[in-house]
Amino acid sequence: MIELVNNHPESTWVAGENERFKGMKISEIKKMMGTVVDPLWTYKAETVKSISLRASVPETFDARQQWPQCASVIGHIRDQSNCGSCWAHGTTEAFNDRLCIKTGDTTLLSVADTTACCGFLSCLSMGCNGG
Secondary structure, eight states: OHHHHHTOTTOOSOOOOOGGGTTOOHHHHHTTSOOOOOGGGOOOOSSOOOOOOSSOOOSOOOHHHHSGGGHHHHTOOOOOTTOOOHHHHHHHHHHHHHHHHHHOOOOOOOHHHHHHHOOHHHHSOOGGGOO
């Protein structure tokens, strides 16, 4: 697959082997690649809407450059490993970025606290088993 991507004439990126997965079994890797979603819980759009933007969109945008005082927060990549806590990562990290942009506070908020403190009855989360 790496060779296929890297030899494709229209590829805009370079593929490579991630050090994290070297020596792992496929079954171990699959545990980190998402969750099984109950088909009854999926949302199916009935119509597709198209919108047109009235403003121009820049060719590139990097929030770390737009708010350099928050680059250490915005550019901080966390690792959820095989914990199905993408819901906690997404919400905590988005709030963390916005808090820094608004206040300049570069303290990293705890995704682990969000994962652990949000129980099933309070916010319909099951910790590492999804949310």
